[in-house]
Amino acid sequence: MAKQTFADLEARAKAPIPTVDKPTIKVGLSTCGMAAGAEPVFNALNATVKSGGLDWKIARTGCAGMCSMEPLVEVALPGQTAVMYGEVTPEFAGQIVDAIAAGKPLPANGRVPSIAELACIAGEPVAEGEAKQYRIVMRNCGVIDPEEIDEYLDRGGYQALAKALSHMTPEDIIDELKTAGLRGRGGAGFPVWMKWLLTRESPGDEHFIVCNADEGDPGAYMDRSVLEGDPHAVLEGMIIGGYVIGARNGIFYIRAEYPLAIQRIEKAIRQAKAAGLLGANILGTDFTFNVEIRLGAGAFVCGEETALIASVEGKRGTPSPRPPYPSVKGLWGQPTMINNVESLANLAQIIQRGGEWFSGIGLGNSKGTKVFAVTGKVKHAGLVEIPMGVTLRQVVEGICGGSATSSPIKAVQTGGPSGGLIPARELDTPITYEHLQKLGSYMGSGGMIVMDETDDLVELSKFYLNFCVDESCGKCAPCRIGGTQMLRLLDKIADGRGTQEDVATIRRLAHAMDRASLCGLGQGAPNPILSALRYFEPEFRDRLVSGKN
Numbered sequence: 056m057a058k059q060t061f062a063d064l065e066a067r068a069k070a071p072i073p074t075v076d077k078p079t080i081k082v083g084l085s086t087c088g089m090a091a092g093a094e095p096v097f098n099a100l101n102a103t104v105k106s107g108g109l110d111w112k113i114a115r116t117g118c119a120g121m122c123s124m125e126p127l128v129e130v131a132l133p134g135q136t137a138v139m140y141g142e143v144t145p146e147f148a149g150q151i152v153d154a155i156a157a158g159k160p161l162p163a164n165g166r167v168p169s170i171a172e173l174a175c176i177a178g179e180p181v182a183e184g185e186a187k188q189y190r191i192v193m194r195n196c197g198v199i200d201p202e203e204i205d206e207y208l209d210r211g212g213y214q215a216l217a218k219a220l221s222h223m224t225p226e227d228i229i230d231e232l233k234t235a236g237l238r239g240r241g242g243a244g245f246p247v248w249m250k251w252l253l254t255r256e257s258p259g260d261e262h263f264i265v266c267n268a269d270e271g272d273p274g275a276y277m278d279r280s281v282l283e284g285d286p287h288a289v290l291e292g293m294i295i296g297g298y299v300i301g302a303r304n305g306i307f308y309i310r311a312e313y314p315l316a317i318q319r320i321e322k323a324i325r326q327a328k329a330a331g332l333l334g335a336n337i338l339g340t341d342f343t344f345n346v347e348i349r350l351g352a353g354a355f356v357c358g359e360e361t362a363l364i365a366s367v368e369g370k371r372g373t374p375s376p377r378p379p380y381p382s383v384k385g386l387w388g389q390p391t392m393i394n395n396v397e398s399l400a401n402l403a404q405i406i407q408r409g410g411e412w413f414s415g416i417g418l419g420n421s422k423g424t425k426v427f428a429v430t431g432k433v434k435h436a437g438l439v440e441i442p443m444g445v446t447l448r449q450v451v452e453g454i455c456g457g458s459a460t461s462s463p464i465k466a467v468q469t470g471g472p473s474g475g476l477i478p479a480r481e482l483d484t485p486i487t488y489e490h491l492q493k494l495g496s497y498m499g500s501g502g503m504i505v506m507d508e509t510d511d512l513v514e515l516s517k518f519y520l521n522f523c524v525d526e527s528c529g530k531c532a533p534c535r536i537g538g539t540q541m542l543r544l545l546d547k548i549a550d551g552r553g554t555q556e557d558v559a560t561i562r563r564l565a566h567a568m569d570r571a572s573l574c575g576l577g578q579g580a581p582n583p584i585l586s587a588l589r590y591f592e593p594e595f596r597d598r599l600v601s602g603k604n
Contacts, residue, residue: 056204058331061338064217067208075131078111078155083127083197085118085283086276086315087437091125092144099145100128103152111155117284119197120174120188122437124167127197130155141167170197173454174440177404181416181442188454189416191424192400193440196284201319204326207287213332215403216291220340223406225255225299234410236422241267241358241395242470242499243575244488250392253382255300257390262302265386265393266293267363268309268316271355272471273522275502277426278396280438282309282316285400286323290346292399294333295406297344300392304345308363311350320348355472355526358500359574360385360393362528373528374574395500397426418444421487425498431505434459441486448482451505462507466590470499472519472526473579475586476512495586497579512591513598516584517545523580534577537568541581548598558588558595 082088082097100113119127124141130151131137138161140151147165154161174188175181181189190196199206207213219228232248239245254262266289270278282289293305309317324346327333335343349367356362357372360381366372367386385391401423405413414422421443427450430436434456441450447467451457458464466476475496477484484490488498506515524538541564547553565581572578588595 056326056330058329059208059213059338060331061217061221064208064214064338068211068214070209073209075133077133078109079114079131080111080151081114081116081129081131081200083117083119083125084115085280086313087118087122087280088125088127089315091142093126095145096126096128096143096148100148100152103149107152107156109152109156114200115202116198117196117201118280118438119170120193120280120438120440121167121435123435124437127167129169129197130161137169137171139167139169140165178408188440189424189442190440191404191413192281192288192397192426193284193438194404195288196280199285201284201286202322204287204323204330207285211407212287212403213291215406216294216332217338219295219298219406220338220342225301228295228299228406229255231405231410235405235413236410236417236420237398237401237405237413238421238488239395240397240401240425240500242473242497244498247394247398250382250394251296251299253380254390254392257383259389261304261387261389262300263386263389263391264293264296264300264302264305265363265367265391266305266307266399267358267360267393267395268307268313269351269358269363270310270313270396270500271353271358271526272500272502273519274430274504275428275471275500277428277438277501279313279316281396281400281426282313283319286316286319287327288400288403289396290320290323290327290333292394292402293346294327294337294344295402296392296394296399298342300390302392303343304347306367306386307346307348308351308357308367309348310353312353317348317350324348354528355522356528356574356576359576362574363393364391371528373530374576376573397501416442418442418485418487419489421489425486425501427501427503429455429503429505432459432462432464432507432510433457433505443487444485446483446485447477450486450503451482455505458505458507460507460509462509464505465508465510466506466512468496468504468506468515468583469502470497470579470582471502472522473497473575473582474499474502475582476506476515476590477586478590495582495589497582512587512594513545513549516587517542517549519583520545520580523576527576527580531571531573531577533568533571534573534580537564537572538577538580540564541568541584545584548595551598553599555596555599558592558599562588
């Protein structure tokens with residue numbers, strides 16, 4: 056691609072989004088789709104169309120969110136509404152091709168709701184109380200080919216970068232973020248504008264920006280899917296962030312277990328450089344910014360900022376005491392701004408549409424939308440992006456269809472290993488940072504696991520604590536020793552050898568870990584147990600008497 060100019064991007068902004076001018080079949084080729092068999096479907100479609108000499112387009116897309124229905128195939132014919140099919144096999148794909156080639160109606164069986172039916176897209180109004188998604192972060196996921204920069208540009212890509220460089224100062228952008236009320240989507244919920252301002256104002260020889268893509272919560276895969284489905288959106292957010300804080304270099308820190316995400320980010324970086332949107336003198340300005348990728352080995356603790364920085368520097372990934380915070384002294388001792396994938400993916404839309412637009416979505420101090428990976432005992436597991444303030448019930452029973460078994464829902468776990476168990480009676484709670492904290496849980500990075508009445512919450516508590524014990528870096532005693540001792544007591548209780556004093560000791564250990572652990576892993580490790588005791592203590596008491604079921 057030729058290097059883009061401000062005039063080129065302005066012309067694209069005025070042009071309508073290209074419409075389908077020939078039969079176009081899109082196949083969801085993200086990790087979830089490929090695991091379900093999407094590659095044979097894609098290959099079969101390609102082979103059939105080529106052998107028939109048909110002038111059609113067979114394209115790849117990212118994750119549309121309907122992971123339980125993969126492989127997903129969308130068929131768009133000129134002048135017609137696109138149709139989505141779920142659980143497509145190569146044989147069924149052949150039937151679709153035959154129907155189109157013969158001018159017959161498309162098959163009725165296998166149809167599933169399209170993205171347009173499931174979700175409003177950024178800029179559309181949100182119907183209050185409606186159990187429908189609203190896509191800002193995922194606006195292009197399942198829509199564009201993530202490996203084609205032109206498709207991102209056709210849908211407004213890099214318009215925010217052009218606006219930032221031509222019409223806004225770094226201070227203007229920070230003010231816009233402050234108006235928007237965007238909070239960090241990695242779990243802590245720290246105001247993004249404040250982190251950007253602190254990093255910008257911190258003196259240093261060099262400033263850095265890091266995208267934290269070290270997604271480690273069990274059952275969570277939001278960041279992976281965004282990187283796979285819309286890599287340029289995250290890259291554009293990174294470049295804007297670099298401009299704001301005065302950085303010349305940025306780093307994607309991605310866990311090595313995400314090979315497809317890595318591949319697509321690498322390709323996005325090459326494409327952006329070729330288009331003059333990354334590298335030296337971006338869009339002909341004096342702003343220069345480069346990006347590189349560093350791979351993480353999959354240590355959960357490296358999701359914590361200071362451990363991540365140590366890993367990037369080639370050291371063992373262990374946390375460091377704060378202050379100083381990374382915004383003051385981070386990567387190689389220089390001011391460093393760390394944002395997660397979802398936070399950065401919001402940036403372009405906020406710059407384009409304005410902070411007031413974003414702050415008009417959500418509830419209270421929880422603005423905008425949140426992406427959740429809903430898994431467990433639900434009919435329609437997958438990714439959902441909802442406005443903050445939608446209730447847990449609207450997500451679990453409305454969007455995701457409720458229990459997938461004959462047993463009613465018992466609890467929902469949010470926040471990953473540091474989150475909490477929320478009983479079914481609290482499902483009408485709005486999803487905000489504050490409401491979830493009141494229930495003893497957290498927003499976290501966006502994992503949401505649904506359990507039914509057959510699930511054993513004592514064993515589930517053991518699972519999460521065992522995960523945290525395994526992933527502890529061992530640097531501080533409260534986490535290293537406290538977690539191990541708590542797990543020993545839980546084993547006693549689960550085996551029917553525990554006493555009421557053991558339960559009291561668990562609570563004391565939890566308090567000590569929360570107060571004295573060096574990082575969020577140790578501080579949050581007791582939360583699933585404490586919330587289980589808060590809402591389901593009879594299950595623990597029964598074990599004190601009867602042992603294993």
